[in-house]
Amino acid sequence: MPSNKRKTIEHSDLYAVGIPLIAMYSNSYSAETLETHDHGSFFEICYLKRGSQKYCIGDDEYTINGGEVFITFPREKHSSGNDPQSRGCLYWFHLDSRCPSLLGLDRQSSEKLVDSLYSIKTRNFKLRDDIAAKLLKSYSLFDRGGELDIIAARSLLTVFLCELISSERNIDKVSIVSDPISRAKAYMDENIKEKINLEELSEMINFSLSHFKLKFKKEIGVPPGEYIMQRKIYDSIALLTEKSLTYIAYEYNFSSPQHYSKNFKAVTGMTPKEYRNKIKSSAVS
Secondary structure: OOOOEEEEEOOHHHHOOOOOOEEEEEEOOOEEEOOOEOOOOEEEEEEEEEEEEEEEEOOEEEEEEOOEEEEEOOOOOEEOOOOEEOOEEEEEEEEEOOOOOHHHOOHHHHHHHHHHHHOOOOOEEEOOHHHHHHHHHHHHHHHHOOHHHHHHHHHHHHHHHHHHHHHHHHOOOOOOOOHHHHHHHHHHHHOOOOOOOHHHHHHHOOOOHHHHHHHHHHHHOOOHHHHHHHHHHHHHHHHOOOOOHHHHHHHOOOOOHHHHHHHHHHHHOOOHHHHHHHHHHHHHO
8 A cells, every 4th residue: 555655864973964864755645734844053955856845935935846956044934835745755954054064074165065055046946867866875875874875975965965056056047847838737727627638738739648748747747647636636625614525526527526535535645524624623723
């Protein structure tokens, strides 16, 4: 049976070089909402390997897609808003801005690295696969935990950070989502209550169906059918405390209330009734 997996690596060798934790999750269904929080003096650097996730910082909302990085700065409060943590795979680590020997570097180099991170202007952008691979390999080495593994992992993470900073300075500020996929996504969002035919949609943007599916997943991070289902479910949550499940199911073009409930649980990890009770209990508290 599909499940959510999460692992956090913390030990003294990491903390001593300013990395209090490095972690990952692989969600088969949505997890709890990420409540508003910050990480004190730590940067948090996230890489979404696959999926799509919303983050909120103040009044700003960011939708992170597969293959993208997202950075929060020290003492910066952030959350996932009203959305749960979505299905997908995320790697992240914390980096202590006060550490005088970041990743084993001398004080001058540590300060240069921290200053360069603070100078980042675009917190969310597409990361090249070869750069992301260094983070994933570093996590794997930290997880193995041998003395030589830790040394190699620290070196890889240092290179990852330098290349991430360089990438941010050189990114094209134009949207990474191509115009045809952007138009297809906008159509989905605007017609999310309707039954959306992917073949007709692909013809609308002059793509074959197979090419459309491949390009949509590459640029958005999830297949188009999964994106539509997630948007239907998340959009329908606002009606849970106001309308019956039958009304919601047919409003969003599900074949039956049972079909709606089955997909609701697949996306959120809860039944509509459980989610409704959660909303009510949160309102009371």
